[in-house]
Amino acid sequence: MNRVETQERVEAAEAKLSAAMGSGDARAVAASYADDGVLLLPGRPALEGRAAIEEHFRQVFGSWQITIESETEGVMVDGDLATLRGAVVQRVRRRRWPRIAGSMALRHLLVLRRDGAGDWAVAWDTVQQGERTGGLLRRVKGLLRR
Amino acid sequence: MNRVETQERVEAAEAKLSAAMGSGDARAVAASYADDGVLLLPGRPALEGRAAIEEHFRQVFGSWQITIESETEGVMVDGDLATLRGAVVQRVRRRRWPRIAGSMALRHLLVLRRDGAGDWAVAWDTVQQGERTGGLLRRVKGLLRR
Numbered sequence: 600m601n602r603v604e605t606q607e608r609v610e611a612a613e614a615k616l617s618a619a620m621g622s623g624d625a626r627a628v629a630a631s632y633a634d635d636g637v638l639l640l641p642g643r644p645a646l647e648g649r650a651a652i653e654e655h656f657r658q659v660f661g662s663w664q665i666t667i668e669s670e671t672e673g674v675m676v677d678g679d680l681a682t683l684r685g686a687v688v689q690r691v692r693r694r695r696w697p698r699i700a701g702s703m704a705l706r707h708l709l710v711l712r713r714d715g716a717g718d719w720a721v722a723w724d725t726v727q728q729g730e731r732t733g734g735l736l737r738r739v740k741g742l743l744r745r
Numbered sequence: 746m747n748r749v750e751t752q753e754r755v756e757a758a759e760a761k762l763s764a765a766m767g768s769g770d771a772r773a774v775a776a777s778y779a780d781d782g783v784l785l786l787p788g789r790p791a792l793e794g795r796a797a798i799e800e801h802f803r804q805v806f807g808s809w810q811i812t813i814e815s816e817t818e819g820v821m822v823d824g825d826l827a828t829l830r831g832a833v834v835q836r837v838r839r840r841r842w843p844r845i846a847g848s849m850a851l852r853h854l855l856v857l858r859r860d861g862a863g864d865w866a867v868a869w870d871t872v873q874q875g876e877r878t879g880g881l882l883r884r885v886k887g888l889l890r891r
Contacts, residue, residue, distance in 0.1 A: 637819075639830070639852055641787065642877040673783075675856065675868065680823035682856045684785070684869060706785055708854055708871045710821065710828045722821065723830060725854045727873050731788040 606674050609681040609711055612719040616709075617667040617687075623660040629653035633712060633720040640726050664692045669707070679713040686729060704729030752820050755827045755857055758865040762855075763813040763833075769806040775799035779858060779866040786872055810838045815853070825859040832875060850875030 600608075612631065619627035629649045632638070638646040638655070646652050659665070671685040687707050692700040710723040746754075758777065765773035775795045778784070784792040784801070792798050805811070817831040833853050838846040856869040 637830075639854070639873060641874045644876055673869070675826055675858070677824035677826035680821055680826050680828070682826070682828055682869070684783075684871070706871070708785070708856075708869065710854070710856075712821070723819070723828070723854065725830070725852070725871055725873055727785060727871055728787040730790050 605676050609674055609683055609719055610671055612711055613683050617669045620665050620667045625653045625656035625660055628656045631721050633722045636721050638724045664694055666690045681711040684708040751822050755820055755829055755865055756817055758857055759829050763815045766811050766813045771799045771802035771806055774802045777867050779868050782867050784870045808840060810840055812836045827857045830854040
């Protein structure tokens, strides 16, 4: 597999994770992580292991519908280790009354490992608040420029 | 170089960066990054390139004295790519009146690349707020357990 193909596989693993978020399927989200995967959310204890990550998303999805739009800003791969960073716009909508909704500009940085079967799983996932102002504005400007 | 030695080199690169922070020397901090290194701070625009990183720290160090205590929680290496994550306690003290001071529990996740000379430079550095409560408390407990 050449470098470009490998990079595409890594990006596909991230896209699958973002899509699983949108589906509200905690098991599908957790399946994107390695068995010992770690999810690091700002200001919260680390979620360690696929089971903890699944339980977290089960609770989140119980109350919130989430959609994720992510844009990859960089990928690096060597051997069976890869890392990807990108900008994320996360939209949330509460499932019950009051049906509050909002969007957040985030960044994520994923570290992925390739397993024996050649599949990339997320080993570490860190999420960060994006630029405080203009996250959405920038996106709108981006749309206008197209 | 065996796996353990390589891992130690990666940890040494992080330790050098943390030490440079404490020295208040913006040039020394920037020297830990690759030429095209990226520093991602929560809620702020990405700092891209060693020059931008140096300028940022020059401004920060002009007003603040910073000390960093970091504890590595994981390292992964394959070939010339490495990643390190850890807990950080950052203490800040304003150099001028009012001499406010404080400490923050943070996490960082670094991606490092090995250059032709065999040196590890930080390619991406992302900083995240740590656990909202008990960051310091946990450390104190940790000390008591020793």
